[in-house]
Amino acid sequence: MRSPLRTFSVLAMPLGLTALALGLACGGGSSSSPAASAPPPATGTAAVILTDAPSDQWSAIEVVVTQVAFLNKADHTKEVVAFQGASAKINLVDLDSVGELLASAQIPAGTYDALRITIDPASLNLVKADGTVVPSSQVKVAGSSVLVNLSSDFVVTANGSNAVQLDFDLNHPLFLVQLPDGTWVLNLQVRHRSNLNGMTGVAQLMFRHRRGTIASVGASSFVLHTDGGNDLTVNADAGSWFFNADTRTVGSFAGLAAGKYALVSLRMQPDGSLWAVRVWYGASALPGWTPEGHVYGVDQANGLMAVSSASGAPRTIAIDADTTFTFHMSQALGTGTAALANLWTGFKVQVQVKDPLAVPMHAASVNIQRAVDGGRISAASTSSFTYQHLTGDRTHAYASAFSWWYVGLPGLNSTSVGDFASACSGMGSGMMGTPTGDLQARGMSDLVWNGTTGAWDANNAIFMPVALPTGTISTSYDGGQLGFTFVNSSAASQTVTVALNATVGMQPLVLEVSKQNGVITVAPVAATAWATKLVTATPARVAVVPKPDGTFAAYAVVVFSGF
Secondary structure, three states: OOOOOOOOOOOEOOOOEOOOOOOOOOOOOOOOOOOOOOOOOOEEEEEEEEEEEOOOOEEEEEEOEEEEEEEEOOOOOOEEEEEEOOOOOEEHHHHOOOEEEEEEEEEEOEEEEEEEEEEOHHHOEEEEOOOOEOOHHHEEEOOOEEEEEEEEEEEEOOOOEEEEEEEEEOOOOOEEEEOOOOOEEEOOOEEEEOOOOHHHHHHOOOEOOEEEEEEEEOOOEEEEEEOOOOEEEEEOOOOOEEEEOOOOEEOOHHHOOOOOEEEEEEEEOOOOOEEEEEEEEEOOOOOOOOOEEEEEEEEOOOOEEEEEOOOOOEEEEEEEEEEEEEEOOOEEEEEOHHHHHHOOOOOEEEEEEOOOOOOOEEEEEEEEEEOEEEEEEEOOOOOEEEEEOOOOOEEEEEEEEEEEEEOOEEEEEEOOHHHHHHHHHHOOOOOOOOOOOOOOOEEEEEEEEEOOOOEEEEEEEEEOOEEOOOEEEEEEEEOOEEEEEEEOOOOOEEEEEEEOOOOOOOOOEEEEEEEEOOEEEEEEOOHHHHHHHOOOOOEEEEEEEEOOOOOEEEEEEEEEEOO
């Protein structure tokens, strides 16, 4: 069972997603001559890549993406479908540090400034971090399509290539909300992640392995019909590595044939072409495993590591004396079971195994794609801070480029370690020291390996909202703040004053959830209506974040009626 970085109970809700159609206009001729067909529009390649921000609350959030369509900047009625499928589930939790190449499609050249992404609501599967599956009867999706405005124009040129990255923000406090009746409501939070270095940056992105069948084989390439329902042309060269799952031996390009099953590790060139890094193939369906996954647990004494599979369930990986460990492919962490001391639950790893059909599988190498830590924060000073865990606390020094921010607001980051320490220490204690109780600061950090000290340093720290238990608004919203009363973990009634920032771009997320005749509706509450909706005796949930002055502000407020 996974023992995750449990830091807070996330509030959450659902966005929708809708189907689209591509309208093509035909040219006409004069009455004195036969109608002439209009020349086909010039096209370019558009790659659609899915990523996510990690979550420590879930081991699987599985959905089937059924369609992605681009909206023409000049005319939003012109929608171009770049992907359409209906079969493969994607575990969003596994997409941090790697990209899911959903499609690489030819679309008309032009400028696009938005897209729609559509899912199958019935496909949603939720598995909590402790392995508990949420019954489908307790899961709801409000709608099935969401419009994503692109932060910068997506330009496709004739015979050119471009890629768009869509980030599922799993740690958004409204991504999943548990209602008072126990129902979970999904509110997809999807945003555009700009390619800062263009297609060169995309070429540096590590892609998640794609599973499917070989549709055809050429002289130096093959077409993979993915389990998502689309075709990808994959080139092979001398650097491609093949494994024949039928004979359990190293294979070759010549071993590929139409109809065979394949699992392919991909890389993308700046020109948009796809190239095979590793290919596992066989006449029979390959076992349900993927090289990427999150670490669920480490057993250094027995040389074992539990890593998530595509379904979110753990699989056991044996560590041998010659297993090598690296960070970002370049920094060596050691060899053999001793290196397991540097890994723990929550790390994202890519494991290359000696035989994918062996039970257990034995690792030839383990590359740490993303090192993380998180939890309650204590002992924050200007040199280091500590994350508290039941299995033992871990202290991290600040990396040279350390910065901190509030989840969802990375543009408002600070490099002041003094302010960070004050925010950590002030929340719940009102003074420097180690805060305790329901209002203790919580966070998550990306780590970098310090080869000099042989330890993980904190490259950043992201304050996570502290979701307080369900309570009531005890003082109506007025003058930028409200009073909230709840029963804390010590079974005592506690009242806190929470500030709400009405500045556009800094406002907390405020929602009203209503239940009438068994129908649940969700509606955002504008800042102009806070004074009428956030009133005394209203049942509510509040998530707060710490501030350097020792106070805290609302990150999200959900009020309930009819429950």
